[in-house]
Amino acid sequence: MRLSVVAERMRAQQPLVFCLTNVVVSNFTANVLLAAGAAPAMTNLPGEAREFAKVASAVLVNLGTPTTEQMHAMEQAVVGANEANTPWILDPVAVGALGERTDFARSLLPARPTLIRGNASEILALAGFESAGRGVDSTDSVTAAMHAGTDLARRYGSVVAISGPADAIIDADRTTLVHTDGLALTKVTGGGCALGAFTAAMVAAGDEVFEAAVSAHAWYGLAAERAWSRSRGPGSFAVNFLDELGEVTPSDIDSVRHEKH
Amino acid sequence: MRELGPYLVANTASCTPHTTLDVIAQAVAGGIQWVQLRAKEETAREFYELAIAAAELTEGKAELLINDRIDVYLAARAAGAAVTGIHIGQKDLPVRVARTLIGEGIIGLSASSDDQLAQAARDAQAIDYLGVGAIRATPTKKDHPTPIGIDGFLRAAGRVDLPCVAIGALTAQDASALRQGGAAGMAVVRAICAAQSPETATRELVDVWESAR
Numbered sequence: 001m002r003l004s005v006v007a008e009r010m011r012a013q014q015p016l017v018f019c020l021t022n023v024v025v026s027n028f029t030a031n032v033l034l035a036a037g038a039a040p041a042m043t044n045l046p047g048e049a050r051e052f053a054k055v056a057s058a059v060l061v062n063l064g065t066p067t068t069e070q071m072h073a074m075e076q077a078v079v080g081a082n083e084a085n086t087p088w089i090l091d092p093v094a095v096g097a098l099g100e101r102t103d104f105a106r107s108l109l110p111a112r113p114t115l116i117r118g119n120a121s122e123i124l125a126l127a128g129f130e131s132a133g134r135g136v137d138s139t140d141s142v143t144a145a146m147h148a149g150t151d152l153a154r155r156y157g158s159v160v161a162i163s164g165p166a167d168a169i170i171d172a173d174r175t176t177l178v179h180t181d182g183l184a185l186t187k188v189t190g191g192g193c194a195l196g197a198f199t200a201a202m203v204a205a206g207d208e209v210f211e212a213a214v215s216a217h218a219w220y221g222l223a224a225e226r227a228w229s230r231s232r233g234p235g236s237f238a239v240n241f242l243d244e245l246g247e248v249t250p251s252d253i254d255s256v257r258h259e260k261h
Numbered sequence: 262m263r264e265l266g267p268y269l270v271a272n273t274a275s276c277t278p279h280t281t282l283d284v285i286a287q288a289v290a291g292g293i294q295w296v297q298l299r300a301k302e303e304t305a306r307e308f309y310e311l312a313i314a315a316a317e318l319t320e321g322k323a324e325l326l327i328n329d330r331i332d333v334y335l336a337a338r339a340a341g342a343a344v345t346g347i348h349i350g351q352k353d354l355p356v357r358v359a360r361t362l363i364g365e366g367i368i369g370l371s372a373s374s375d376d377q378l379a380q381a382a383r384d385a386q387a388i389d390y391l392g393v394g395a396i397r398a399t400p401t402k403k404d405h406p407t408p409i410g411i412d413g414f415l416r417a418a419g420r421v422d423l424p425c426v427a428i429g430a431l432t433a434q435d436a437s438a439l440r441q442g443g444a445a446g447m448a449v450v451r452a453i454c455a456a457q458s459p460e461t462a463t464r465e466l467v468d469v470w471e472s473a474r
Contacts, residue, residue, distance in 0.1 A: 050398060075397075075398065075399070082400070082403060099457050103455050103456050106277045107401070107451035107454075107455035108400055109274075109277055127277075127278065128279075129278075155274075
């Protein structure tokens, strides 16, 4: 299937993504969703999270700056999402480096996230392998984390997306590498976190989670590549990236190199 | 049997990164006295083998109850394993039938609605304790009953003359309120199964429960 099919559908459907995310990237994440054609909602109230997850098109659970109250809201959102079959995405930010969020992220796994998105260190740590992560920066390679991704996919029925120089999309029995030069995304805060939200929007629009994830990473990485090539530095990159997200065409997305691993 | 105290539900899917057996071993080392083995996706053979291995860890130290599968309990018992009872829900075999099947052995029953509690009171002779919840909505169990909160639990527990164990997204922070309110025990899944150190998590839970009087 062409990568752009899900992208076109997403732009047509404008899925509502309920983001329980961190305070650093909230604004950037909402703008990424808007630029790509989706609709963001950023709220953390425990009492309404379950209800909201039932009507949203997708839910993002991002553990960047959790609070006790936000974790409670996340639990309720996951319950609601599973009750209504709303896809939900887990972004285990800095898991492994920090104990409490690691316990919390692992405790959500039996609720079977539709997709788990993180860097190599986070995916290794979430699956229970040794990792060398130091907070949000990955110090492990995507290739080294693929077995951990497969392990999570088999155990919890999730699709796993590992971000890096080439992104790996993994399910129980296949892995696809998406090749774009998205390095510039590490120069502004929220590059990875917003990708989780963006992938949530694509999963909501797609028939199949794996294909939607591949398509999301192709589109997102290509927009970053183009934005960087016409930016003076990280400041103008962030602005140009939002523009490029909206300007990438279906045929551009189809041109992104991706391969079975 | 009036008080059970902290109670581990060792749900196989929730045990990450530690294995289920490792979680049980650590919880026993941390002082847990009640363990329920819950394996929703395993085959009968897998569950049976897990039960036998778990019983070696709990023997003489903690009760080991088998969730839902009376057949697995009977088979493990027949094989000489120190399984000590079952915990069943409203969709499993009727509790009086279960009592006939297992004879001695502990029987715990999940009950949450008023009707279920009233029925449990009528079947009280067949039941050793009730699991009552969910206190809060929990992502761990897909078909959990409507959350009733700690107040709702304490009201329910006051209506039946059976020991009531609270369950549903509980943490050590809930121990005082529950014990002081008359709960016979508190069951946790994630608070121990998903902890970096299940042993430390158990010890903390046991300590707060003990000091909550």
